[in-house]
Amino acid sequence: MKFDVTVVGAGPAGSTTAKFLAEKGVKVLLIDKDRFPRDKPCGGGIPLRTLKRFRYLREEDDLIDSYLYGGYAYSPSLKYRVELQKNEPLLAMVIRKKFDHGLVKLAVNSGAVFIDNRSAEDIKILRDKTRVTLNNGEHIESQIVIGADGIWSNIAKKSGMIQNRRNICICIFQEYQMSKEILDRFFTEKRLGYLHFNIQGICGYGWVFPKKERINIGVAEFQHAVKNRLKKKMNLKEVYTMYIKILRKTGVIPDNIKVEEVKGAALPIYPAKKICSNRIVLCGDAAGLANPATGEGIYYAMSSGKIAADVVTKSLETGDTSAKFLSRYQQIWEKDFGREMKILFRISKRRWGRKNEKIFRLIESDKKTTDMLYDIIIGQSNIMGYRWKMIQHILYLYLKDKFKSKK
Numbered sequence: 001m002k003f004d005v006t007v008v009g010a011g012p013a014g015s016t017t018a019k020f021l022a023e024k025g026v027k028v029l030l031i032d033k034d035r036f037p038r039d040k041p042c043g044g045g046i047p048l049r050t051l052k053r054f055r056y057l058r059e060e061d062d063l064i065d066s067y068l069y070g071g072y073a074y075s076p077s078l079k080y081r082v083e084l085q086k087n088e089p090l091l092a093m094v095i096r097k098k099f100d101h102g103l104v105k106l107a108v109n110s111g112a113v114f115i116d117n118r119s120a121e122d123i124k125i126l127r128d129k130t131r132v133t134l135n136n137g138e139h140i141e142s143q144i145v146i147g148a149d150g151i152w153s154n155i156a157k158k159s160g161m162i163q164n165r166r167n168i169c170i171c172i173f174q175e176y177q178m179s180k181e182i183l184d185r186f187f188t189e190k191r192l193g194y195l196h197f198n199i200q201g202i203c204g205y206g207w208v209f210p211k212k213e214r215i216n217i218g219v220a221e222f223q224h225a226v227k228n229r230l231k232k233k234m235n236l237k238e239v240y241t242m243y244i245k246i247l248r249k250t251g252v253i254p255d256n257i258k259v260e261e262v263k264g265a266a267l268p269i270y271p272a273k274k275i276c277s278n279r280i281v282l283c284g285d286a287a288g289l290a291n292p293a294t295g296e297g298i299y300y301a302m303s304s305g306k307i308a309a310d311v312v313t314k315s316l317e318t319g320d321t322s323a324k325f326l327s328r329y330q331q332i333w334e335k336d337f338g339r340e341m342k343i344l345f346r347i348s349k350r351r352w353g354r355k356n357e358k359i360f361r362l363i364e365s366d367k368k369t370t371d372m373l374y375d376i377i378i379g380q381s382n383i384m385g386y387r388w389k390m391i392q393h394i395l396y397l398y399l400k401d402k403f404k405s406k407k
């Protein structure tokens with residue numbers, strides 16, 4: 001089979017790349033190792049800026065499950081609580097099985113060919129083309145390969161771009177079916193969510209994301225922050241069990257919620273040094289492009305897919321598929337998100353490795369901070385725009401607090 005581009009992996013990164021390439025008339029093959037529709041470990045919360053950048057997400061019937069209009073973030077001791085609530089949605093909630101399948105359908109409607117249940121086992125870069133070998137022995141030839149095959153990307157490994165991933169976040173989670181009535185009662189019609197910082201002493205957080213008729217509960221620990229501290233490593237499954245007990249005890253979730261077999265998964269939290277080479281481009285988790293402070297990755301997966309599609313289209317038009325030409329992808333990506341990622345990684349390492357009790361006490365009832373946090377989450381402003389304002393304001397709160405306690 002011959003194509004202009006082979007996209008390996010049909011998650012948000014791969015499907016987005018395939019859709020935008022096909023729209024430009026590029027012959028694209030999108031392949032995935034799983035049979036679709038398939039599930040993907042995820043909380044399913046996407047910030048509103050994703051819907052701003054990819055407007056078609058709102059227009060499709062089945063993509064967005066519901067909206068979360070705010071929620072509560074708790075300090076490690078549960079003593080302090082920051083509340084974010086507005087009349088506008090804060091996060092769009094998706095069911096990954098439906099969302100990812102919907103994105104594949106959009107790519108196919110734009111002209112991409114989709115093959116599921118086939119895994120890419122190997123990749124060879126030849127003088128004038130690439131050759132991807134599938135698990136059934138079949139070879140796919142194309143000009144360029146997009147590696148959008150997730151955190152443990154075979155394409156990244158086989159092409160020598162990433163050997164092992166050190167900076168990851170490990171999660172334990174589960175999504176439970178729940179009636180609309182119970183969800184309305186516990187989380188209101190605004191579907192208010194919960195975050196619990198450093199729950200059970202972990203270097204991360206616990207989350208409760210209510211959806212239309214489901215609830216997604218998980219805990220996430222950032223491994224780069226764990227290395228930074230002296231405490232012994234936690235067993236995340238035990239943390240999850242304790243978290244459910246705390247949620248029941250504090251009335252966040254119903255007492256009779258049945259905890260089914262939990263799932264474990266990982267996500268990358270630092271971009272790989274090299275995300276493209278001769279005839280190959282990596283997107284999304286395969287390139288390490290997820291938010292280092294929260295683990296949110298769908299926005300970055302889709303954004304990197306769109307940037308890749310633009311650069312690859314130009315590369316095919318000019319007939320230049322060299323590493324040098326494709327490095328435009330990395331340059332555009334870095335200009336868009338590079339600095340933000342580096343800053344978020346540093347904040348994440350520092351903050352998740354410490355108890356965040358005091359900061360919660362300071363900002364609990366401070367409207368200015370919560371407004372800034374709100375703007376960052378929905379994407380009204382990015383961390384770069386607010387960094388100094390935020391630091392200055394928190395410094396001011398610290399000094400005010402010190403002065404008050406001396407009095």
Ligand SMILES: Cc1cc2nc3c(=O)[nH]c(=O)nc-3n(C[C@H](O)[C@H](O)[C@H](O)COP(=O)(O)OP(=O)(O)OC[C@H]3O[C@@H](n4cnc5c(N)ncnc54)[C@H](O)[C@@H]3O)c2cc1C
Pocket residue numbers: 008009010011012013014031032033034040041042043044045046118119120121148149150151153154171172173218265266267283284285286290295296297298299301
């Ligand atoms: C527990 C958990 C919770 C999360 N919660 C959120 C959240 O609330 N919000 C958010 O924005 N992000 C969240 N994320 C991150 C988000 O899931 C990822 O960043 C996002 O899915 C990345 O998209 P992707 O397309 O790069 O990769 P993926 O979605 O992982 O897709 C990769 C695809 O490649 C396929 N594949 C893999 N290997 C091969 C192969 N050899 N051949 C063919 N196909 C292959 C896989 O089957 C898969 O379909 C969470 C992650 C985890 C683990």
